[in-house]
Amino acid sequence: MQEEGNITPTPVTILTGFLGAGKTTLLNKIIEQNPATRFAIIENEFGEIGIDQELIIGVEDGIFEMSNGCICCTLNSEMAELLAKLIKRRDAYDHILIETTGIADPASVAAVFISEPAFQKYFRLDAVLCLVDVKNAISVLEETKEAAQQISFADTIILNKIDLLADKKLDTIKDTLLKINPYAACMATIQADVDTKPLLDQDAFTPTRLEKQTHQIQDHHDHQHGHITSQSFVLSGHFDLLKFRHFMQVLLLLQSQRIYRIKGILSIAGEDHKTIFQAVQKQTVFSKGTRWNTGENRQSKLIVIGNNLNRKMFEKKLKECLKI
Helix, strand or coil: CEECCEECCEEEEEEEECCCCCHHHHHHHHHHHCCCCCEEEEECCHHHCCCCHHHEEEEECCEEEECCCCEEEECCCCHHHHHHHHHHCHHHCCEEEEECCCCCCHHHHHHHHHHCHHHHCCEEEEEEEEEEECCCHHHHHHHCHHHHHHHHHCCEEEEECHHHCCHHHHHHHHHHHHHHCCCCEEEECCCCCCCCHHHCCCCCCCHHHHHHHHCCCCCCCCEEECCEEEEEEEEECCECHHHHHHHHHHHHHHHCCCEEEEEEEECECCCCEEEEEEEECCEEEEEEEEECCCCCCCEEEEEEEEECCCHHHHHHHHHHCECC
8 A cells, every 4th residue: 555655564463373273263254344444365376275265356466355345366476476466466455465374484474574674665464363273272382392382482372262172271282383483472362253343453563562562571571382482681791782682593504403582672772762673584684773761670571482592592692782
């Protein structure tokens, strides 16, 4: 969409969750409950699309016209190629919904929107929603790393099929998921029947939202489920930006398969504003936050979620990045 010659980035919502969690049901709920919003829906294969086939009225370049005002796309080509096609048709939609496969790592999809300047002009990653089949949640977590990646990257976790479990078991599962990702919003539902309006336009990846969320971090506030840990760090002093950037680049290059997500606030030497940091796969993003108040205790706060993380080593390396 364009306003007075300036391009307003289109919000993008990623819908993830393991096989059978109810992603397609939720996707249809979103479309049904937001009739005034024209969605561009991205699926992996046309044959997997859960949209009512009677709505489809035409096809062009893998983009399917639909009678309800939405368009639906296939991911037979690379994401970048598909997004380039959507840029040319940005007046045809207001919001993009991406439904990943059950075994997909949402970070690989999110990285395109977070770290590619060519697409940031046109698209704004809004939030990652993760559907969880509560009846099979624990067994899936134990058997697959992808399930933990999906939960760790979610901004909102939706516990689905809660009618199949007793309340005590549901509480146990919720506690387990929040140990993996303690900063995600969490809601419970039956057959993905939720009010979907709050799920859209969350601005979860904006510096303002990340800064607000990171203020909750407490030092040594660690959570663990099996090999998956969520660790928080609070450090006094100021980071040397070059040292910190180098450490993160090397870390993500060597251990990107074990680190699912990093985000936080940094106090950088010589900077009057907070620096908002996030890492997605091997990509690092630094954004300008609010100004540090006069006399404020300038503490850096980081959340690290991953597999078999060595807290002592990580903390040691972080401290080595502080300005002497």
